[in-house]
Amino acid sequence: MPSPPPARHLLRAKDLVDVRFAEPLTVVDMAAAAGLSRAHFSRAFAATFGESPHAYLQTRRLERAAAMLRNTDRSVADICMSVGLSSVGSFTTSFTKAFGKTPTAYRASFPPAHVYAWVPACVLRVYHRPAPTSRVAKTAQGKKTAGSDGS
Numbered sequence: 722m723p724s725p726p727p728a729r730h731l732l733r734a735k736d737l738v739d740v741r742f743a744e745p746l747t748v749v750d751m752a753a754a755a756g757l758s759r760a761h762f763s764r765a766f767a768a769t770f771g772e773s774p775h776a777y778l779q780t781r782r783l784e785r786a787a788a789m790l791r792n793t794d795r796s797v798a799d800i801c802m803s804v805g806l807s808s809v810g811s812f813t814t815s816f817t818k819a820f821g822k823t824p825t826a827y828r829a830s831f832p833p834a835h836v837y838a839w840v841p842a843c844v845l846r847v848y849h850r851p852a853p854t855s856r857v858a859k860t861a862q863g864k865k866t867a868g869s870d871g872s
Contacts, residue, residue, distance in 0.1 A: 731766055735766075737754045742781040751778075787816075800824070
């Protein structure tokens with residue numbers, strides 16, 4: 722029998738972490754998002770998701786740092802600070818435990834970031850829109866206008 726889905730209030734707290742991981746979040750902030758006391762929230766979160774709220778936050782930060790190491794040329798210290806961590810030493814230790822390599826060695830195991838052509842999302846949206854000629858323009862009388870037949 723499949724397990725029941727997590728309660729919505731716990732998902733609100735998890736979503737808060739997913740969106741605001743780079744901010745100085747505390748378990749109290751997450752508990753407030755869920756509408757629970759700190760102790761009850763911590764127990765319920767761990768029972769539902771299999772890890773403590775703090776461990777989940779740390780995991781999200783490390784996953785984001787790993788993506789930044791793969792896809793950017795930013796320094797390790799800059800990445801550390803941008804994901805919400807304040808100590809490069811602690812970041813390196815936690816990253817090594819999670820990924821089995823130091824951040825620098827992890828970055829070296831991937832092609833350099835400059836080989837990827839990064840395209841901003843706004844540019845992608847423009848090129849994935851249908852061409853203006855695919856829309857049918859009509860006059861007030863309902864007739865097609867010249868050049869709007871899709872050719």
